[in-house]
Amino acid sequence: MDIFRIEGPVRLCGSVTINGSKNASLPIMAASILAGGKSTLSAVPNLSDISVFSQLLEQLGCCVTRSDNGQLCIDSTVIDNPVGDYEIVRKMRASICILGPLLARYGKAKVSMPGGCAIGDRPVNLHIRGLQELGAQIHLKNGYIIAEAPNGLRGKEIFLGGPFGSTVLGTANVLMAAALAKGRTIIESAACEPEIADLAKYLNKMGAKISGIGSPRLVIEGVGHLQPVDYEVIPDRIEAGTFMVAAAITAGEITITNCRLDDMMAVVDRLRHIGVTIDPLLSRPPPRLASGDAGAGESKNGVVVTCSDGVKPADITTQPYPGFPTDLQAQFMALLSLAEGNSVIIEKVFPDRFMHVAELNRMAANLRKEGPAVIVAGVEKLMAASVMASDLRASAALVLAGLAAEGITIVNRVYHIDRGYEKIEKRLNPLGAKIKRKQIKGV
Ligand code: EPZ
Secondary structure: OEEEEEEEOOOOEEEEEOOEOHHHHHHHHHHHHHOOOEEEEEOOOOOHHHHHHHHHHHHHOOEEEEOOOOOEEEEOOOOOOOEEOHHHHOOOHHHHHHHHHHHHHHOEEEEEOOOOEOOEOOOOHHHHHHHHHOOOEEEEEOOEEEEEOOOOOEOOEEEOOEOOEOOHHHHHHHHHHHHOOEOEEEEEOOOOOHHHHHHHHHHHHHOOEEEOOOOOEEEEEOOOOOOOOEEEOOEOHHHHHHHHHHHHHOOOEEEEEOOOHHHHHHHHHHHHHHOOEEEEOOOOOOOEOOOOOEOOHHHHOOEEEEOOOOOOOOOEEEOOOOOEOHHHHHHHHHHHOOOOOEEEEEEOOOOOOOHHHHHHHHOOOEEEEEOOEEEEEOOOOOEOOEEEOOOHHHHHHHHHHHHHOEEEEEEEOOHHHHOOOOOHHHHHHHHOOEEEEEEOOOO
16 A cells, blocks of 8 residues: 655645546546547546556446547447446446436446445435436445336426535436436436536437536436447546645645636635735636626636745535535645635535545644634644544645655555656646655565
């Protein structure tokens, strides 16, 4: 198992290009099942989650290869085993989003219940309810979801909201199934995340008829079949936010290209409140909109992120998009640990997503959990320590804290971070980080 040895404090300076979005890639890979044939996906990051999902598609009968220029080629002509095996699903919850496309194309699916993970329970009741509304017969047996639609799926008006608001992968599952259902489907309280909008655009390119993209009300006119297509996934807004925090927590200056500020308004709002400067990297004037207003085009070229006047406290509440993303909560907690004052972070999407609190406190942060909130009392500096990664984003927070802490920080179980960040040390070290990956035998 690998560990990171991180020497701090450092000041990061330089430029980094954001990779394609993991959370757009996974449902789009699942959607390729809907059309028999060869799909070529570009900008899909080279991550362990993507490899695991590729294994899952191959288990179904697909052929998945990476071309020399990094494109992901999926041949879904033959799917002769519509089963999502526990051994794979337990490693990655997103596997659940093969359920909808398998039902839509084959009329049956058997997918392991995902189970929980470090960020809390991961129920799929909304996925199941949405698919049942479309006419699927679903029951649970020996930890598996057994789904059948012998007479096909039929469009329906579906309210998909849950106690925590919308569901990202639940929307993906129902959207993919509805694309091939007979008649019209309306998904009310659909997830508005950019990754779901990207999935909908991919499906429309395949021949689906989806409107309301990016809104909480999706309208889908079912079609008879879909074509395999080539597609490029959007940049990863969570990776972009992570690098922005890296610039801020080290009082550095990082130019971040291939990032879409339009997808990150809540994040940019909090960063600016904290005292972080985010200037568009203007290589050409932004395009003029019909209204004559300056477009957001400048964000397409990237941004320069600096934080030279100290970190100010801020209150953050995570919410479904367009609210502040839960996937950046841990990273911002590391940053606010160094603020000149107290902050409050409330986690409204995954109320248990605080495994990083104890680890950051080991680094001399001053964090106190109060139910779904954490009171962050800013400290002058963090101290290096040996810490344990628990989930993908908590691990990123520990790495960021290690960049700012005085001394040598050891982050254990680095495999968590490899799930969502492609060789992060090879992207941070050229900016001035001092991170060494070491393999620890037998751990
Ligand atoms: C997606 O997970 C992301 N994963 C997560 O990112 C992200 O944290 C999450 O959305 C929220 O934005 C991928 O896209 C692969 P949800 P998902 O269904 O779809 C409850 C990362 O770090 N809920 O939107 O599984 C659920 O318990 C990962 O990249 C139900 O109650 O999340 C949670 O409280 C971690 N019933 C809330 O809804 C359901 O049937 C939001 O979950 C489904 C969800």
